[in-house]
Amino acid sequence: MGSGQWHVEKRCFSSESPQSMDLENGPETGSLSIVVLGASGDLAKKKTFPALFHLYRQGFLPVDEVSIFGYARTIISNDELRERLRGYLVRDKDASSEELEVVAKFLHLIKYVSGPYDSEDGFRLLDKEILEHESLKTSAKGLSRRLFYLALPPSVYPSVCKMIKTCCMNKSDGGWTRVVVEKPFGKDLESAEQLSTQIGALFEEPQIYRIDHYLGKELVQNMLVLRFANRLFLPLWNRDNIANVQIVFREDFGTEGRGGYFDQYGIIRDIIQNHLLQVFCLIAMEKPVSLKPEHIRDEKVKVLQSVVPIKDEEVVLGQYDGYRNDPTVPNNSNTPTFASVILRIDNERWEGVPFIIKAGKALNSRKAEIRVQFKDVPGDIFKCQKQGRNEFVIRLQPEEAMYMKLTVKQPGLEMSTVQSELDLSYRQRYQGVKIPEAYERLILDTIRGDQQHFVRRDELKASWEIFTPLLHRIDKGEFKPFSYQAGSRGPAEADKLLEKAGYVQTHGYVWSPPSLE
Ligand SMILES: NC(=O)C1=CN([C@@H]2O[C@H](COP(=O)(O)OP(=O)(O)OC[C@H]3O[C@@H](n4cnc5c(N)ncnc54)[C@H](OP(=O)(O)O)[C@@H]3O)[C@@H](O)[C@H]2O)C=CC1
Numbered sequence: 001m002g003s004g005q006w007h008v009e010k011r012c013f014s015s016e017s018p019q020s021m022d023l024e025n026g027p028e029t030g031s032l033s034i035v036v037l038g039a040s041g042d043l044a045k046k047k048t049f050p051a052l053f054h055l056y057r058q059g060f061l062p063v064d065e066v067s068i069f070g071y072a073r074t075i076i077s078n079d080e081l082r083e084r085l086r087g088y089l090v091r092d093k094d095a096s097s098e099e100l101e102v103v104a105k106f107l108h109l110i111k112y113v114s115g116p117y118d119s120e121d122g123f124r125l126l127d128k129e130i131l132e133h134e135s136l137k138t139s140a141k142g143l144s145r146r147l148f149y150l151a152l153p154p155s156v157y158p159s160v161c162k163m164i165k166t167c168c169m170n171k172s173d174g175g176w177t178r179v180v181v182e183k184p185f186g187k188d189l190e191s192a193e194q195l196s197t198q199i200g201a202l203f204e205e206p207q208i209y210r211i212d213h214y215l216g217k218e219l220v221q222n223m224l225v226l227r228f229a230n231r232l233f234l235p236l237w238n239r240d241n242i243a244n245v246q247i248v249f250r251e252d253f254g255t256e257g258r259g260g261y262f263d264q265y266g267i268i269r270d271i272i273q274n275h276l277l278q279v280f281c282l283i284a285m286e287k288p289v290s291l292k293p294e295h296i297r298d299e300k301v302k303v304l305q306s307v308v309p310i311k312d313e314e315v316v317l318g319q320y321d322g323y324r325n326d327p328t329v330p331n332n333s334n335t336p337t338f339a340s341v342i343l344r345i346d347n348e349r350w351e352g353v354p355f356i357i358k359a360g361k362a363l364n365s366r367k368a369e370i371r372v373q374f375k376d377v378p379g380d381i382f383k384c385q386k387q388g389r390n391e392f393v394i395r396l397q398p399e400e401a402m403y404m405k406l407t408v409k410q411p412g413l414e415m416s417t418v419q420s421e422l423d424l425s426y427r428q429r430y431q432g433v434k435i436p437e438a439y440e441r442l443i444l445d446t447i448r449g450d451q452q453h454f455v456r457r458d459e460l461k462a463s464w465e466i467f468t469p470l471l472h473r474i475d476k477g478e479f480k481p482f483s484y485q486a487g488s489r490g491p492a493e494a495d496k497l498l499e500k501a502g503y504v505q506t507h508g509y510v511w512s513p514p515s516l517e
């Protein structure tokens with residue numbers, strides 16, 4: 001692979017039809033029906049349909065193969081759905097006539113079917129529509145591919161999966177049916193396992209795509225490359241050199257109309273148990289045998305299983321003032337909108353290294369980053385260590401970047417030291433390159449049958465095992481959040497915990513992304 005292109009070993013093609021048949025993953029051509037269930041909802045309009053549009057625009061969804069269906073209970077016409085979606089695909093006033101035409105052609109591919117989630121009538125109607133479209137599309141040897149995206153509350157997953165299985169499976173020999181399910185996948189270990197069992201009774205694991213959109217972010221996808229394709233990092237990535245790791249998610253807005261949903265889940269279930277824990281796996285796991293999805297997921301499960309029970313004194317919870325003003329949030333809500341939790345791994349590589357996982361809503365900034373802090377240099381001949389430690393920072397968003405904080409000689413006649421950085425800011429380094437949206441990438445993976453960036457059942461179980469005891473105590477009101485001011489850094493106790501974990505702040509040093517001017 002001299003081109004430096006991503007090389008996924010699992011792809012093996014039939015000699016008969018090299019491009020059309022991936023033996024392990026099912027056919028890659030033939031009619032493709034993408035069904036968005038919950039098409040009237042928030043996720044569908046903001047993420048799913050726009051991602052499909054971007055794939056269409058880049059030629060990944062050829063019109064001679066693809067049909068898109070929306071399904072929900074709301075009674076609306078095809079045109080009404082298309083009109084609802086339009087505004088999320090393009091801003092009319094900025095768009096050229098060519099762009100508007102592309103949008104119109106894409107919207108024309110979408111057909112809406114209305115029906116309930118628990119009765120066969122609606123799904124039989126959906127199946128009839130799919131069959132009708134399949135008969136019109138190119139079908140290599142009559143192959144059909146059916147992708148069902150559940151943009152729905154998890155409470156309806158079991159009945160929807162049952163309806164798909166009963167009424168809407170691919171009917172061609174050698175075609176496939178896949179389902180994409182969103183988070184939250186369960187509320188604790190027991191409910192997640194129950195849901196997995198219900199869905200697992202209907203579909204095989206290779207048909208189930210548990211999506212976690214953080215796994216589609218550019219710099220999250222870069223983690224394995226960074227760790228395992230750079231000699232520089234290999235000998236450093238362990239307890240001998242790394243003092244602590246932080247994985248941080250901050251949002252500068254509150255629950256904003258989603259209070260009712262959020263209050264049943266809280267920040268640990270909304271962000272930490274899934275998004276941040278997936279990032280944690282990629283930082284902490286061992287090198288997989290290969291890039292095959294199962295090899296990667298095997299290593300993720302192992303590291304999750306090596307996490308020791310969370311200690312009470314290594315948790316700080318917070319709730320921002322004003323959270324309970326939302327009419328959909330109970331006045332006595334104990335739900336955390338902020339949490340900082342230290343995870344510890346009991347293995348040869350990481351024993352003694354705290355992983356501080358922190359997430360909060362209504363804070364003073366919006367960003368997600370990984371911060372790997374190295375230990376002090378032994379024998380400080382420059383007497384410079386009070387200036388700060390080496391830190392490797394991976395900024396997931398906004399302004400994707402990686403930078404390494406270093407101590408260097410202050411330029412000039414004197415021998416003094418100063419903190420500086422090696423900086424790889426994506427906007428500057430990759431000018432003109434459009435970084436794809438996470439959902440765009442992940443939906444393409446589902447079509448290609450690549451489960452590398454999706455959560456396997458045992459991985460999900462291991463992740464709930466880590467957080468369920470703490471979550472149950474919070475649910476029972478045994479663990480109380482500190483209050484914090486909206487727009488602040490969160491509760492001061494979280495900074496104390498960070499300090500206790502051994503994080504050394506570099507005072508007076510601020511990294512600002514380089515500007516293009
Ligand atoms: N919104 C977001 O940004 C994100 C959402 N998610 C997840 O994606 C999924 C969908 O989210 P979102 O679109 O916000 O959800 P919505 O609340 O907008 O629900 C989607 C659709 O499901 C139907 N629906 C809503 N409530 C019920 C119910 N109680 N029983 C049956 N059907 C119902 C409605 O369609 P109709 O009444 O027309 O049938 C609705 O339009 C959820 O699992 C969510 O956690 C994940 C990440 C981000």
Ligand SMILES: O=C1O[C@H](COP(=O)(O)O)[C@@H](O)[C@H](O)[C@H]1O
Nearest residue numbers: 183213214251270271275368397
């Ligand atoms: O899954 C979720 O993620 C969003 C944050 O996603 P991002 O890609 O903008 O970082 C969060 O706002 C939401 O509460 C949560 O459900």
